[in-house]
Amino acid sequence: MNVAPKLSEKEYKKNFTEHVTPFNRDAAVAEANRCLYCYDSPCMDACPTHIDISEFIRKIATGNMKGSAKTILSANWVPLTCAKACPVEVLCEGACVFNDKQEKPIEIGRLQRHTMDWFYQEKPSLFTPASPNGKSIGVIGSGPAGLACAAEGVMLGFDVTIYESNDTPGGLDTWGIAPYKMSQADSLTEVEYIKSLGVKIQTGVTIGKDKTIAQLEEAHDTIFIGVGLPQGKNISLPGSDLKGVENAVDYIAKVKAEKYSQVDVGRKVAIIGCGNTAIDAATESVRLGAEEVYIIYRRGKEEMTAYWFEYELAQKDNVRFFWLTNPVRIEGEGHVQALVCEKMELVAGSAGERKKPQAVSGSEFSLPVDMVIKSVGQDLGDHFLSGVEKLEIANSRIKVNPETFQTDNPKYFAGGDCINGGKEVVNAAYDGKKAAQGIHAFLFPTTAE
């Protein structure tokens, strides 16, 4: 492969340091004092975990940092990750009443980070788990959904063990979030905290391979499935076996190890797809030293699933967007040398359907590239879940009761990307917490409520 020249350690550091800087104490208090302390604040409603935002912010202003951390953690078990990774523009900060006043919304994410940085530094004791209730939960997957379920489960008195196939826990918090948003260490800090509450984690254990479903059912009263979407969707593209063809999530995981000089990137990189993961793959390629990065998307700009602020970031990184462009095949001898594409046009679908892209005949062109990263979505995949009775899976989503997160098999609960098709960390954090409460209500029906 035509590998882009390696950068100096200094350059890597500059490219991948977090682009949102922390507040110092003075700045945090100033920002906290700007908060109106709305009643029933809209930001709280907009946060999927419903953190009592104006309350934790007021506590920053009064210097009650312990109380601030408690307010946050009572609603969300991975708040540092959320503070850094949440798309706040469309969540809490997007709902801030200051937007209606044509003033800058309160920097909720940064304030949340301020409190959590303090908390993980000082490590005051905040919570005491309920006394053991005699039941156990087996959690599959240590992403935010699994971690939240486990932490909440321990608080409710359960004996909880997480099984994680990776050697390093944390799911995509550890292996997915762009390093310029958040380092791996932050995710691991949260994992460590949750362990300190009494959660056991067995890493390097893949359910369905190292341990069977039967063994799990034997060992635990209930099981929480938080496996995310472990498998990259495939588009059959001739030439996909060439050296230099990567799946976005796998490639990003390599970058997340934070040993940047060991990750080869092509001089010219084409990314297929235009969701948030595709943008991450593009911006991370640029930061690794790629000279030209293209995003190839078969639909128009209006239809991209990436957030506008992510798109803007990629534009700042000089990523070039090819709208209405469909990849046809990858060419090269042994390794990638070109991506052949064709132009598309939108044609009216049958009544009521959105317009469909259709190839323009004779529009084929060849884009010389050294690397192709496929980012067309993730799948639940075909694995051990097929061995679980009565589990209903449709469209790569496990079906659950939206209140209790119980699946059609009453012993199984699920949450996170594996039930919603891939949303955000904060949704997974909510699901996991609610599922543990659902499990408690299911196993102890009289004491619940």
Next chain:
Amino acid sequence: MVDLSINCGGIKSPNPFWLASAPPSNSAYQVCKAFEDGWGGAVWKTIGAPVMNVCNRYGGMDYAGTKIVGLNNVELISDRDFDLNLKEIAETKKRFPNHAVIVSLMMESQKEIWEDAVKRTIDTGCDGIELNYGCPHGMSERGMGSAVGQVPEYCEMITEWVTNVSTIPVLVKLTPNVTDILPPARAAKRANAHGISLINTINSIIGVDLDSLAIRPDVAGKGSHGGYAGPAVKPIALHMTSQVAADPQVNLPISGMGGVSNWRDAVEFMLLGASSVQVCTAVMHYGFRIVEDMKEGMATWMQEKGFKTCDEFIGKSVPRIAQFGDFDLLKKTVAKIDEDTCINCNLCYIACEDGAHQCIDRVEIKESTKLQPRVREEDCVGCDLCSLVCPVEGCISMVEVPRIKEGSITWPELVAKLPQPMTWEDLRAYQKQYGIEIH
């Protein structure tokens, strides 16, 4: 162009802005610099008996991220030699003949000492003398400062010693640490003072340090009451200024102060009767440069209002000062929320619900999860709390509503009208005629 010059009890200055007797007017260097920056006058930092200051001497009252909404101090009068001060005062006056230089004095309560000090002060060529009867700490224990200001008889006696020998105007500076400001003000009048300065600082403890439990300001582990000044004291100072201005027995020019930070504050003091305003804390916080905006802002306001000289508006709001018994009990206003500018923070809702009269509901907004506050006008008592907490300028207004029956009545009139002693039943029956129902 408008004319900003004033005459306060015979002391003339090119504009009404004077440095108050305090650290900013401690030396010739400072006063000259202030005049160069545009101040119209300065009351020299009080000079007099020998003193020694302590560290720390100031405490700041911060609120919600705003520094020094109030400032307290346990500072004494000038700790520089009496003679050195007089020399610098003379030099300053020579350099700035058209600016007002007033010398603040605080001497031991003996006639000869005062007379000697006054004569030597007049020799500097200064424009006036201010008698400091206000300092609430350190000096009062020695029978000076507020120990004088709090006893009208002392106030009258010492002022008389001074006015008997003085050939220049004498202002008497009062302490607010009294239950009624009028007796000392009237005492000054009886003793032929030319004007009243007020207020000096208010007794206060700024706070307690939650780590060390020390009282702030912390003087080597000990704390004491100190004098409070700055923006937070303005309402108290405005009230006292208005009282002195409205009292027919006092009837003296006023130099007003206490929390003046900008031209708006200054205009308020002047509307309530002050013919000059003095500033200390705001200068200690930001420096002399604040006078630029003070002069410009006041001049622009005067132009907009059609006032050509300060005299045209000094005291203009004094006739509006009334008693509760003068108020019309039948005027009714209710809160109106402008839906278009409302940002749905619901601060008005919770304020009315928990802190007032439970008359704001929250209604659903189309295509939004937010709830919008709406006033139930029939229940609103017109207290104004909601509009005060509203963060959007002009969003909540108090609008007058017609009564089912026209009329107006004051409390004394009502007392005369209803059988005495008044019963709740009779009062309710009267209110009902006008559609007033209190739940």
